[in-house]
Amino acid sequence: MTFLRRIPRRLIQLTCFVGAVVLVWPVLPWAIAPRVFVQASPFVALSSSIATRSISLGLVFAVIVAVASSFKKRWFCLYLCPTGFLLENASHMGLRKSRWWSKCPPVGRYVAILTLVGAVAGYPVLLWMDPLCIFSSPFAVNKATNPISVILVCLGLGVLVAGTLVFGMLWCVRICPLSGMQDMLFALRKALWNKLKTSVAPQKFGVARRVFFAGAGGALLAVWARRLGAARFRKSDTLLRPPGAVPEDRFAGLCIRCNNCVHACPSKIIRPDTGHEAGLAGFGAPIIRYESDYKYCLETCNACTQVCPTGALTPLDLQQKNKYIIGEALVDNNLCLTALGKKECDACEHSCPYDAVKITWDEEQYIAYPVVNDKCTGCGACEVVCPTTPVRAIRVWTQKPS
Amino acid sequence: MRRSIAAGGLFAAGSLMPVSSTPANQAAGQSTTHTQAETRVPATVVDGKVVQPRRELSVLQKTSILVVGGGPAGTAAAFSAKRLGVDVTLVERYGYLGGLASGGLVLGIFPLYDRDKKQVIFGIGEELMKKLDVLKFGIIDRNKAPVYPTIDAEAFKYVLADMLLDSGITAYLDCWGVDAIVDAKGAVKGAVFESKSGRQAILADIVIDASGDGDIYAAAGAAFEKVKTNIGLISRIGNIDEIDMAVGRGSEDSEHPATGKPGEGRPSKGRVNDLNGHAGNSTPAPHVNWLNMKGPVGDALDVADLTAMELKHRRGTWGNVEKLRQKPGNEQVYLAETAPQLGVRLSRLLDGVKKLTVQDIRSGAKFKDVIGYSGAYANAPEFQIPYGSLVPSKVENVLAAGRCISADFEVADITRLIPVCWVTGQAAGLAAALCIQDKCKPRNVSVTKLQNLLKQQGAYLG
Numbered sequence: 001m002t003f004l005r006r007i008p009r010r011l012i013q014l015t016c017f018v019g020a021v022v023l024v025w026p027v028l029p030w031a032i033a034p035r036v037f038v039q040a041s042p043f044v045a046l047s048s049s050i051a052t053r054s055i056s057l058g059l060v061f062a063v064i065v066a067v068a069s070s071f072k073k074r075w076f077c078l079y080l081c082p083t084g085f086l087l088e089n090a091s092h093m094g095l096r097k098s099r100w101w102s103k104c105p106p107v108g109r110y111v112a113i114l115t116l117v118g119a120v121a122g123y124p125v126l127l128w129m130d131p132l133c134i135f136s137s138p139f140a141v142n143k144a145t146n147p148i149s150v151i152l153v154c155l156g157l158g159v160l161v162a163g164t165l166v167f168g169m170l171w172c173v174r175i176c177p178l179s180g181m182q183d184m185l186f187a188l189r190k191a192l193w194n195k196l197k198t199s200v201a202p203q204k205f206g207v208a209r210r211v212f213f214a215g216a217g218g219a220l221l222a223v224w225a226r227r228l229g230a231a232r233f234r235k236s237d238t239l240l241r242p243p244g245a246v247p248e249d250r251f252a253g254l255c256i257r258c259n260n261c262v263h264a265c266p267s268k269i270i271r272p273d274t275g276h277e278a279g280l281a282g283f284g285a286p287i288i289r290y291e292s293d294y295k296y297c298l299e300t301c302n303a304c305t306q307v308c309p310t311g312a313l314t315p316l317d318l319q320q321k322n323k324y325i326i327g328e329a330l331v332d333n334n335l336c337l338t339a340l341g342k343k344e345c346d347a348c349e350h351s352c353p354y355d356a357v358k359i360t361w362d363e364e365q366y367i368a369y370p371v372v373n374d375k376c377t378g379c380g381a382c383e384v385v386c387p388t389t390p391v392r393a394i395r396v397w398t399q400k401p402s
Numbered sequence: 403m404r405r406s407i408a409a410g411g412l413f414a415a416g417s418l419m420p421v422s423s424t425p426a427n428q429a430a431g432q433s434t435t436h437t438q439a440e441t442r443v444p445a446t447v448v449d450g451k452v453v454q455p456r457r458e459l460s461v462l463q464k465t466s467i468l469v470v471g472g473g474p475a476g477t478a479a480a481f482s483a484k485r486l487g488v489d490v491t492l493v494e495r496y497g498y499l500g501g502l503a504s505g506g507l508v509l510g511i512f513p514l515y516d517r518d519k520k521q522v523i524f525g526i527g528e529e530l531m532k533k534l535d536v537l538k539f540g541i542i543d544r545n546k547a548p549v550y551p552t553i554d555a556e557a558f559k560y561v562l563a564d565m566l567l568d569s570g571i572t573a574y575l576d577c578w579g580v581d582a583i584v585d586a587k588g589a590v591k592g593a594v595f596e597s598k599s600g601r602q603a604i605l606a607d608i609v610i611d612a613s614g615d616g617d618i619y620a621a622a623g624a625a626f627e628k629v630k631t632n633i634g635l636i637s638r639i640g641n642i643d644e645i646d647m648a649v650g651r652g653s654e655d656s657e658h659p660a661t662g663k664p665g666e667g668r669p670s671k672g673r674v675n676d677l678n679g680h681a682g683n684s685t686p687a688p689h690v691n692w693l694n695m696k697g698p699v700g701d702a703l704d705v706a707d708l709t710a711m712e713l714k715h716r717r718g719t720w721g722n723v724e725k726l727r728q729k730p731g732n733e734q735v736y737l738a739e740t741a742p743q744l745g746v747r748l749s750r751l752l753d754g755v756k757k758l759t760v761q762d763i764r765s766g767a768k769f770k771d772v773i774g775y776s777g778a779y780a781n782a783p784e785f786q787i788p789y790g791s792l793v794p795s796k797v798e799n800v801l802a803a804g805r806c807i808s809a810d811f812e813v814a815d816i817t818r819l820i821p822v823c824w825v826t827g828q829a830a831g832l833a834a835a836l837c838i839q840d841k842c843k844p845r846n847v848s849v850t851k852l853q854n855l856l857k858q859q860g861a862y863l864g
Contacts, residue, residue: 222809237668294781332669343510343695344819347780350812361632361698366718368632368696371672385781397668 002012009078013085019260020082020132021390024263026139036311040077041132042066043112043178044256047312048127050119052246058259058309070189071183071261077172077179083131083157087164095163096168104170108180108373110214115177118217125221127310128284129177134160142217142265145271145291152272152284153259225281227252239398240275240288242270243297243324244305244313249276254312257284261304261313267295269380270304285312290380290396297326297379299353319386322354327378327396329357331370335393340370348382348394357382357394370394419429425660459594459603462570465491467834469713470579470605473501474820475804477562478526478827479834482859483610484571486835491572491593491604493579497538497589497741501614503820506554509685509692509739512550513777514821516784519547521543522775523530525861527824533561539686555638576642577612582622582800589798608844610835611802612827614804615702624794627754628809633707634717636698636746639682639723640832642691684857690738695719695745702749716740747805748818754808755845756790763813771849772863773829773856776822786864787817789852792830793845799837801844803830825861832856 022028023037039045039058042065046172049056069075111126127133140264144150160171172179193241225248242261245251270370275283286304290296295313296304305313316324329348335341338359348357348370356375361368370393372384378396386392445454469480472494480492494501511531531551531770534540540557543549556592564574574597581594583603584783611618616626661778682691700707723737730774756769762785767787779782791808792801802808803826818824827854833847840848853863 119809214733263477328668328671330671339695340694341695342680343512344694345780346815349570357774361696363698366722387780 012079013088016080017082017085019133024136031264031303034139034263035145035256035307036310038130038136038256038258038260040065040080040131041130041178042134043115043181044127044130044309047115047119047124048254050116051122051124051194052311053251053264054311056311065208066185068183071185074160074179074182076182081131081178081317083135083160085133086157087169087172087289090164091169094165096166097167101168101174103169103170106180106183109176110176110180111180112176112184113211113214114218114221117215118222118253121204121219121222121226122250123222123226124223124256125218125253127253128156128187128256129130129175130256130266131176131178131255133309136263137257137259140259143262143265143268143270145268149262149271152274152382153306155284156257211306211333222253223231226250236277237397238327238395239282240312240327241303241320242286243302243326244308244311244316248316251312252278252281255285255308256310258309259286260307261286264303264307266301266303267298269295269297282289283330289378290397292384296384297377298382299379322377326375326398329372329376329378329380329382329394329396329400331372331394332391333367333369333393334390335391336369337388337393339393340368341367343387344382345387347385347387351381351385352376353381355381410743415784430517431864456769459601461602461605462595462599462602463491463553465489465572465604465606466830466838467491467608468491468593468604469610469612470618471495471501471569471612471614471732471804472562472575473614473804473805474527475614476501476505476610476824477566477801478824478830479610479612480571481526481565481569482572482828483831483832483835484569485859486832486855487837488835489572490568491574491606493574493577493593493604494575495578495613496696497576499566499575500558501556502555502559502743504562505743505833506745507555507638507692507739508745508820509552509636510550510556510683510694511553511820512780513784513816513819514550515547515777516775517778521545521547521722522777522862523825525774525824525856525859526828527821528860530558530561533565534558537561539688541855542684543685551681552685552692557686579618580621582609582618584622584797587798588623590618590800593618593621599733608837610827610830610834611800611804611806612803612806612830613633614746616667616751616752616802619752619794619797619800619806619832620750620801622797622800623802624797626750626806627640627749627753628703629748630699630701630813631712631747631815632697633700633702633747634695634699635711636695636745637687637689637693637719637723637740637771638687638810639693639726640690640736640738642682642689642732651701679744693719693722697745701744702744711744715744746816747815748811750806750812751814752802752806752808753793754790754802755793755795756788756808757815758791758807758809758817759786760810760812763816768864771852773833773852774818774825774861774863776816776825779816779819782816784815785816787825787829788851789829789833789847789849790830791817792826792833798843798845801830801834803827828861829856832859 009269018394023033032172038060042062045058045062063078092102111183115124115126138154138157141151267286270286273285274289277287299322302316302318305316333339335343344357349359354375356373359368380396382394384391386394443455445452466489467483469476469492481491484490496505513524514521535559541551541553577595577597579593580596582590583592585591590609594603682693685692726732727735763782769786770787771789773789774787776785804823805827808818833852836847852860
């Protein structure tokens with residue numbers, strides 16, 4: 001009988017799993033499908049709406065899930081969550097099938113509180129622990145241009161699956177912030193319900209204290225990350241974020257490392273940062289690198305700005321995107337073939353989609369060299385065609401106020 | 403003399419006597435009294451206007467194919483046509499062959515390769531490079547894609563003179579093509595030349611305009627587009643050994659001179675940093691670099707512009723070499739020569755049967771009448787060149803070759819380069835020879851025959 005009762009749940013789970021893959025792949029001719037998928041997590045929708053002070057489409061769905069899970073405990077986990085489905089199946093194959101983790105504290109609730117409080121400070125600290133975000137990330141693997149990027153995009157889900165094989169369902173039941181949030185909603189509903197019926201018993205002091213500390217921790221972490229994490233990015237002069245990126249002090253927090261933008265980029269120029277560019281706070285967040293042959297930020301594309309579920313990349317239409325400043329192209333005349341009289345080269349001038357580079361004759365110096373004007377968006381078209389090796393004479397650098 | 407001169411071969415400029423009979427047989431200091439056999443009336447002032455009287459021009463030569471211009475395109479055209487046994491006459495303005503590749507010091511032979519570093523230009527050009535190969539200090543960096551070969555100007559002049567002397571082509575050097583000769587219907591019948599022998603005519607069945615500026619087709623009334631672009635002056639600098647070794651032979655490797663590490667540090671914006679990079683590119687001659695110059699935009703058809711460039715560029719080049727000498731290690735650098743010819747890039751562009759456009763090369767257009775390829779250049783991929791871009795849309799009996807063919811500005815900026823001029827020159831030469839053999843007009847040439855001939859001569863058509 002138990003077995004029969006489970007079948008419909010498995011079916012729904014399987015359907016949702018397939019649906020998730022279809023959305024993220026994306027098989028549908030619906031460009032924003034990956035964004036909608038990650039926003040389907042109420043944790044993401046709520047935190048990012050708070051952090052960006054805006055109402056996103058996902059909030060509607062988030063409210064439905066929130067209401068449902070306040071009546072049926074962990075409704076989302078049991079039926080909808082594709083990560084949960086994956087891990088549940090992994091746990092059947094795993095080493096530990098006992099419920100040993102029931103002794104562990106409910107870390108997920110504190111993670112959720114911490115993140116929500118952080119979101120109020122504009123920096124949803126641990127939002128990258130969201131299960132849908134973790135599920136979405138490995139799909140970017142086909143746009144990863146080097147082994148490190150492959151590891152980075154697969155890291156989250158890989159760790160969860162490996163962890164589940166070894167430790168059982170620890171993540172889902174105790175650590176996942178989305179399940180923690182649902183637990184809290186359920187408890188809250190129950191508490192309200194009981195209050196209406198009878199006078200409620202005062203809550204245990206211990207729980208309230210933990211909630212307080214988690215909230216305070218979130219606020220502190222948010223402030224720390226915005227101050228110090230932001231300060232660290234200055235160590236790199238070549239940090240380039242995808243178009244539409246919010247200011248750097250908020251970007252690393254708002255970005256949840258779902259790698260949707262990496263996945264969406266047809267030029268394969270977006271990759272997760274190893275922490276080299278923007279420090280620890282920026283680990284795994286997307287950066288732009290103009291390395292592959294003749295690939296740059298195309299003037300015909302705004303895909304990455306359409307798929308960001310949290311607003312770390314503001315949605316831009318094509319016209320807006322083509323005005324977004326990714327960085328600024330600067331020329332090192334001591335490497336430039338034209339300035340040095342080495343070659344008849346005007347590759348940068350001809351490649352520029354915005355007419356921003358002109359090989360200019362300098363009557364004083366009696367040489368010619370590329371001059372970049374204000375139309376430059378840092379799209380990298382000039383950088384990828386510049387023939388000097390190993391370092392290109394014209395490169396895109398982080399924009400600095402002149 | 404090492405080589406025997408073919409009968410009817412090279413003529414000394416300004417004389418109808420074959421080379422073999424001129425300088426050696428004439429004693430120096432011999433004076434001849436001018437008999438005024440030809441009555442020459444100078445230009446006169448009539449009513450305040452300078453008027454040149456109408457007069458008959460002596461016909462210097464009657465030929466089947468007349469090639470105007472002895473640069474890469476003109477020599478390729480003449481050699482390829484002569485190989486089909488057709489009577490060919492070549493006229494060159496300067497005292498040597500090779501045009502901008504020798505006299506202009508454009509020593510880099512690019513673009514030769516496609517995106518996959520495969521060579522796509524062969525034919526006459528490949529033959530010339532093979533001949534340079536066997537010479538000491540003739541050519542470097544052959545078959546080292548993507549690094550382009552660099553030739554020596556004097557070696558190239560020697561190779562062309564050597565080939566011409568053996569070819570049976572009639573040639574006139576120091577002889578400037580100034581006008582077209584057309585019949586009542588406007589079809590081209592030859593061209594008029596100015597030389598120390600005065601103004602003379604050469605009559606021909608087909609004229610190949612390899613003048614670079616399209617002087618002959620323009621004079622004949624063909625439609626063209628006039629463009630202005632940068633005009634520079636290339637030079638060679640000597641004793642630049644140390645720098646040269648650091649950068650590697652003509653490669654595009656770059657090492658930052660200040661730090662010794664590649665391109666360190668953020669360049670400043672809107673300011674020219676102190677130029678201390680490795681100036682110029684190595685050449686086959688040891689310790690010698692060639693130094694390209696972009697130059698300002700000028701009108702290559704305006705004598706005032708040209709004069710200004712010639713003077714200012716030489717002053718500027720001297721100044722830059724002085725600056726170069728101030729860098730440590732460069733104290734002994736000297737200016738070996740400035741090019742005898744200005745680096746005119748583009749002037750006239752023909753309105754041809756087919757105008758090659760930038761859309762064609764971006765879309766990778768394939769042509770039924772393909773006569774060769776240009777290699778990939780900067781962000782442009784390799785592309786096909788159609789025969790139609792050599793044929794004027796209206797005027798008969800004339801073909802364009804070299805930098806003045808029918809292409810829009812962006813494409814012409816690539817087709818003007820040395821190896822592409824070899825391609826269009828060879829095709830124009832063979833097409834002209836086919837016109838003679840098949841007694842047809844250039845626009846009616848059998849494309850299949852032309853392509854077969856090109857393949858026989860080793861050209862690459864894809």
